[in-house]
Amino acid sequence: METEQVENGSALRPHFTIIAFLTAIFFFNFTSRILLSPLTPTIERDMGLGHGAMGFFFFFITAGYFISLAGSGFISSRISHRLTIIVSSVAAGFVLIAVCFTETAWGFGACILALGLVTGIYLPSGIATITGLVDSRQWGKALAIHELAPNLGFIAAPLMVEVLMIWFSWRCVMGVTGVASILVGGSFALYGRGGEFYGEKPNFVLIRHLFMKPSFFVVIILFSLAISSTVGVYSMLPLYLVTNHGIPRVEANTIIAVSRISPLFMVFLGGWAGDRFGAAKTMKVVFFLTGIITTLxxxxxTYWIKLIVLFQPVSAVCFFPVGFALLSMTVPPRSRNLAVSLAIPVSFMIGAGLFPAVIGILGDAGLFGSGFIILELFTRPSKLCLNGLFVQTLD
Known part of the structure; x- marks a missing residue:
């Protein structure tokens, strides 16, 4: 029954409720991982750490995310996508609560690594559940709704930090987020539906088959570039604004939160553009605009940086609905979770792990701003190559 549902799909509207439910779960899954970003100036001061150390905390959480995302198929193939989603949400909540009791940098680092491990198993199952319910002609729109979660998270995280820190410490901010994650996961267990089928267990034959496909390899590189321009930049931006430009933390987090409002609408434009004009044309425009603004x-x-921050994420988010739809199209239905669990870990390690770590090291060397320029220029040849040649294989 589940296999038939996965293969045939159905219209978008009857499944709007489950898509909204998964979007809520994804919101707390994502927010719990980026909550570190608006807290970096406070954590750095409280623990007496340098920019490089803060950058490596992002590497730790991404390393955990990499490991669990890559191995998520072993879990979903045994307990189904539905239970995988529930376990991820509830476990993330308990890890965030554990942060409230950490006093040392080592203890905090261990919790951050664990958070990456438990949140990483969600995405393949979430994507597989949505693409299994919705007709392939509606994937762009359905995944655009799902992509509201990270964009809402980008807005909510800094605002939530500033509001809660009026009364609580940064540790309690993480604890409150943990409680919310447990509640939404428990609610899905009681009232949600979908994902009552099993994922594809990773094996070397399937992995080799996927990496032999040029389109799959191209998608991995594209995701790496997109993530470095969104999550990677966002991770170190509060620290950069506070330490290099002398902007107060509250103002910096407010500016960053406001900058993420327009992407809420732009993500739908990305889904529509992908369906209307195709992946190649959409991605060429996205990477061209994002590259210019990130370099700036x-x-x-200090005067112009506030304006640049407001515009930086506008075009970058348009990539993701197209990217996930393309990723789903490269494999048969039961292997979609495997494709996501292979492509996204590598992309996140580069874009959300290595990028912030290098930026932090450059920051300690007095080259914080130059880091954005250097890393953007380093990826530009890859973007030109992809936009001009390889990306054509995706259409």
């Missing part, structure tokens, strides 16, 4: 982050003075 390193050049701008």
């Amino acid at each position: 982050l390193g050049f701008a003075n």
Whole structure:
């Protein structure tokens, strides 16, 4: 029954409720991982750490995410996508609560690593559940709704930090987020539906088959570039604004939160553009605009930096609905979770792990702003190559 549902799909509207439910779960899954970003100035001061150490905390959480995302198929193939989603949400909540009791940098690092491990198993099952319910002609729109979660998280995280820190410490901020994650996971267990089928267990034959496909390899590189321009930049931006431009933490987090409002609408434009104009044309425009604006982050003075921050994420988010739809199209239905669990870990390690770590090291060397320029220029040849040649294989 589940297999037939996965293969045939159905219209978008009858499944709007489950898509909204998964979007809520994804919101707390994502927010719990990026909550570290608006807290970096406070954590750095409280623990007496440098920029490089803070950058490596992002590497730790991404390393955990990499490991669990890559191995998520072993879990979903045994307990179904539905239970995998529930376990991820509830476990993430308990890890965040554990942060409330950490006093050392080592203890905090261990919790951050664990958070990456438990949140990483969600995405393949979430994507597989949505693409299994919705007709392939509606994937762009359905996944655009799902992609509201990270964009809402980008807005909510800094605002939630500033509101809660009026009364609580940064540790309690994470604890409150943990309680919310447990509640939404428990609610899905009681009232949600979908995902009552099993994922594809990873094996070397399937992995080799996927990596032999040029389109799959191209999608991995594209995701790496997109994540470095969104999550990677966002991770270190509060620290950059506070330490290099002398902007107060509250103002910096407010600016960053406001900058993520327009992407809420742009993500739908990305889904529509992908369905209407195709992946190649959409991605060319996205990477061209994002590259220019990200480079300006390193050049701008304190007056102009605020304006640049507001525009930086606008075009970058348009990639993800198209990217996930393309990723789903490269494999048969039961292997979609495997494709996600292979492609996204590598992309996140580069874009959300290595990128912030390098930026932090450059920051300690007095080259914080130059880091955005150097890393953006380093990826530009890859973007030109992909946009001009390889990306054509996706259409």
